[in-house]
Amino acid sequence: MTARDTIFAKICQGLKGELQDKGREKKVASRIAARFRHPTPGRVAGKSHEQHIALFKSHMLGQSATILDAASMADVPSLIADYLRQNNLPARLSMGDDAALASLPWSKEPTLTRKSGRAAPDDEVGLSHATAGIAETGTLMIASGSDNPVTINFLPETHIVVLEARDVVGPYEDAWMKIRARFGDRTMPRTVNMISGPSRTGDIGGKLVMGAHGPRRMCVIVVAG
Amino acid sequence: MVEIKTREFKSNARVALDDPQLQRALAGLPGGLVAQRTAARDKLPEFEDLRDVGRDIRDHTLAHVDLYLTEWETKAKAAGAYVHWAPTAADARAIIEKICRDANAKIVTKGKSMISEEINLNHHLEGKGFEVVETDLGEYLVQIRKETPSHIIAPAIHLTQEQVEKDFRRVHTHLPKDRVLVEASQLVNEARQILRQKFVEADVGITGANFLIAETGSTIIVTNEGNGDLTQSLAKTHVVIASIDKVIPTLEDVTSLLRLLARSATGQEFSTYCTFSTGPRRAGDLDGPENYHVVLLDNGRSELLATEMREILRCIRCGACMNHCPVYNAIGGHAYGWVYPGPIGAVLTPSLIGVKAAGNLPNASTFCGKCEAVCPMKIPLPKLMRLHRETEFDLGNVPRGFAYGLKTWAWFAKRPKMYQLAARFGIAALGALGRVKGTGAFKSLPFAGGWTKHRDFPSPQGRTFQQLWAEKQAGLDRPNVTKRAAP
Numbered sequence: 033m034t035a036r037d038t039i040f041a042k043i044c045q046g047l048k049g050e051l052q053d054k055g056r057e058k059k060v061a062s063r064i065a066a067r068f069r070h071p072t073p074g075r076v077a078g079k080s081h082e083q084h085i086a087l088f089k090s091h092m093l094g095q096s097a098t099i100l101d102a103a104s105m106a107d108v109p110s111l112i113a114d115y116l117r118q119n120n121l122p123a124r125l126s127m128g129d130d131a132a133l134a135s136l137p138w139s140k141e142p143t144l145t146r147k148s149g150r151a152a153p154d155d156e157v158g159l160s161h162a163t164a165g166i167a168e169t170g171t172l173m174i175a176s177g178s179d180n181p182v183t184i185n186f187l188p189e190t191h192i193v194v195l196e197a198r199d200v201v202g203p204y205e206d207a208w209m210k211i212r213a214r215f216g217d218r219t220m221p222r223t224v225n226m227i228s229g230p231s232r233t234g235d236i237g238g239k240l241v242m243g244a245h246g247p248r249r250m251c252v253i254v255v256a257g
Numbered sequence: 258m259v260e261i262k263t264r265e266f267k268s269n270a271r272v273a274l275d276d277p278q279l280q281r282a283l284a285g286l287p288g289g290l291v292a293q294r295t296a297a298r299d300k301l302p303e304f305e306d307l308r309d310v311g312r313d314i315r316d317h318t319l320a321h322v323d324l325y326l327t328e329w330e331t332k333a334k335a336a337g338a339y340v341h342w343a344p345t346a347a348d349a350r351a352i353i354e355k356i357c358r359d360a361n362a363k364i365v366t367k368g369k370s371m372i373s374e375e376i377n378l379n380h381h382l383e384g385k386g387f388e389v390v391e392t393d394l395g396e397y398l399v400q401i402r403k404e405t406p407s408h409i410i411a412p413a414i415h416l417t418q419e420q421v422e423k424d425f426r427r428v429h430t431h432l433p434k435d436r437v438l439v440e441a442s443q444l445v446n447e448a449r450q451i452l453r454q455k456f457v458e459a460d461v462g463i464t465g466a467n468f469l470i471a472e473t474g475s476t477i478i479v480t481n482e483g484n485g486d487l488t489q490s491l492a493k494t495h496v497v498i499a500s501i502d503k504v505i506p507t508l509e510d511v512t513s514l515l516r517l518l519a520r521s522a523t524g525q526e527f528s529t530y531c532t533f534s535t536g537p538r539r540a541g542d543l544d545g546p547e548n549y550h551v552v553l554l555d556n557g558r559s560e561l562l563a564t565e566m567r568e569i570l571r572c573i574r575c576g577a578c579m580n581h582c583p584v585y586n587a588i589g590g591h592a593y594g595w596v597y598p599g600p601i602g603a604v605l606t607p608s609l610i611g612v613k614a615a616g617n618l619p620n621a622s623t624f625c626g627k628c629e630a631v632c633p634m635k636i637p638l639p640k641l642m643r644l645h646r647e648t649e650f651d652l653g654n655v656p657r658g659f660a661y662g663l664k665t666w667a668w669f670a671k672r673p674k675m676y677q678l679a680a681r682f683g684i685a686a687l688g689a690l691g692r693v694k695g696t697g698a699f700k701s702l703p704f705a706g707g708w709t710k711h712r713d714f715p716s717p718q719g720r721t722f723q724q725l726w727a728e729k730q731a732g733l734d735r736p737n738v739t740k741r742a743a744p
Contacts, residue, residue: 034342035341035344035348036342037341038340038342038552039342039344039501039555039559040323040326042344042461042555042559042560043322043323043326043501043559043562044323045559045560045562045563045565046559046560046561046563046564047320047322047323047562047563048563050320050321056321056324056695057324059321060321060324060325060506061319063506063507063671064328064471064472064506064507067472067508067509068507068510069509070307070310070509070510070512071303071306071307072514073301073302073303073312073516074302074303075301075512093385094575095529101446111571112550119296128543131382143515148541150543150544153453153456153457160387160629167633169526170526170527171527171531176544176545177539177541177542178541178542178543181542181543181544181545182345182489182490182544182545183491183543183544185486185489186483187487187491203512204515205282205508205509205512206511208508208509208512209433211508218332218472219473219474220473220475220533220534220535220539221535221539221668222534222535222536222537222539222542222545223490223532223533223535224475224533224617225486225530225531225532225533225544226527226530226531226532226533228526228527228528228529228530228555229529230529231481231482231483231529231530232481232482232529233394233395233445233481234411234481234523235393235394235395235398235411235412235413235482235483235594236394236398236413236418236421236441236444236445237416237417237418237421237441238285238286238289238411238414239418239441241441241442241445243445243446243449243451244394244445244449244482244483244484245392245394245452245482245483245484246482246483246486246487246529246530247483
């Protein structure tokens with residue numbers, strides 16, 4: 033008997049009553065296939081896309097992130113350069129090979145240098161492209177891959193995230209539909225990060241301190257269109 | 258398993274009540290979490306309905322846990338995960354030790370995991386020559402003090418900032434002695450620098466899992482610090498340790514549970530980082546672990562399915578029950594003597610290690626019912642504690658004085674007239690005594706010294722509940738008797 037058999041034998045012992053139900057395999061399969069949605073909070077249900085964007089921004093601000101508005105993707109390099117200058121941060125970005133980010137007009141900002149690849153422990157500014165922004169709680173969803181390596185989200189002290197307004201959704205469930213559309217049914221990228229503001233801890237005397245292990249500051253650039 | 262000190266609960270509690278340092282640490286903290294939870298609940302009108310949703314999801318999954326585990330396993334393996342099954346704590350320790358050996362590991366980093374406490378993993382791996390580093394700040398504090406967590410989400414809630422400063426000066430001896438560590442942020446920075454180095458050097462990263470998703474074969478961790486993400490992304494090998502009750506059907510289901518988790522735990526609308534991991538790094542990925550193992554622990558949980566204790570398996574480990582518990586707030590977590598403190602511990606600990614060893618814990622309750630009222634999974638904690646009490650009594654596990662007292666009470670309780678007479682006499686005497694003293698509360702009482710040592714006993718108004726009830730029923734409700742709102 034394998035260890036697995038031992039555990040399953042005990043489970044089945046405990047589920048004697050339930051095991052009488054011959055239809056349970058079907059029930060479980062259809063439950064997974066149906067992706068049944070539980071009630072969606074009223075703060076996002078039935079709200080317009082504009083309302084979702086406004087709610088996303090206000091939640092993000094409440095979580096100590098900075099929000100910058102870009103009229104188009106072409107404005108992103110200048111916004112980043114200004115943000116880094118204003119905050120006295122080095123003009124060096126670590127980023128993956130995300131096609132949308134790579135095709136931005138970087139030549140507009142010649143002082144801004146870019147390093148492509150995973151983040152190194154001493155990289156200071158990371159740049160990512162979000163899969164979705166979730167209005168319900170001001171949460172970014174970032175799918176891992178060579179386009180957006182997961183270390184970019186955690187190692188640099190400053191994390192800048194480009195979020196296209198068309199990728200803002202109301203509830204979490206709509207963000208999962210985007211993941212399914214991109215990766216296929218019942219399939220996930222290696223990592224999906226849901227991120228709501230910079231890293232924090234309350235472990236010392238119950239005081240809230242930003243920048244525990246991950247980024248100390250987060251800047252979300254919301255691109256209209 | 259971690260050393261079991263549940264039998265010493267009473268003496269542990271006494272020591273805790275007399276520990277000024279601990280009492281200072283407990284003064285504001287669980288209470289602060291209570292206020293934050295209330296505020297978060299009030300901001301989400303659907304919160305109470307979601308508790309029903311959460312309970313139903315967990316009940317449904319537990320009733321089909323064999324099938325959901327199988328679904329999860331199939332999907333996880335298809336994504337490249339190694340899945341290990343561990344019937345006991347010793348099995349889990351051996352599996353993880355072998356993974357560390359196969360990885361030629363020297364340094365093992367670890368995110369917060371109550372299961373790893375349950376199987377005493379650090380102690381085991383250290384004994385085999387591995388350096389284990391806790392990366393959650395609270396867990397790190399507890400580790401350098403050679404203690405155990407005193408709270409399931411705030412492991413160092415028993416420590417004051419001054420204690421942390423002392424410990425850092427004692428342990429981080431390579432840093433300048435005259436460095437300034439006045440602000441909490443300075444302490445956090447120091448830990449950040451030290452642990453950053455460990456993240457980079459680690460060969461194996463171990464995390465827990467808040468949930469497993471059958472739909473996709475994923476595991477989830479929830480943190481605010483990002484330590485779990487650095488633990489699992491930088492080491493070559495990622496080991497997840499989870500108990501078999503953590504499986505959930507779909508992403509929609511898990512999302513509804515996450516709506517409850519952070520609000521119940523810290524009063525945040527959502528934890529800063531919720532991370533879904535599926536298999537090892539993919540072709541083309543630039544980072545992430547090359548090996549991904551999931552160790553699934555039973556350790557007695559499957560045996561609860563057939564019992565009335567099944568409901569405890571709904572727990573999502575938010576800690577709200579302990580934050581709201583008057584007993585936990587008075588004595589902290591260590592007095593409970595094993596991994597899980599507070600009301601959840603008072604039910605789970607005897608369920609896992611036996612009523613014989615841990616029968617004291619369910620007695621440490623006033624049955625105020627607050628834990629059940631705030632539990633996001635609506636676990637009837639007082640009912641389950643009462644069932645453990647019955648088992649303990651049947652085992653003859655109660656001290657003679659206690660059994661005698663209970664029998665005396667039972668004698669009166671079966672004779673309502675005698676009961677009312679005795680109660681009337683007792684309450685009237687206490688009430689009269691209270692009026693003579695004029696303070697409204699007793700600083701000390703005979704036979705109740707243990708109680709009044711740490712708080713005053715409010716003096717009764719002089720009439721029993723039954724008297725007041727009878728008068729109320731008869732329409733003679735006295736105006737000076739304050740009506741209490743329904744709970």
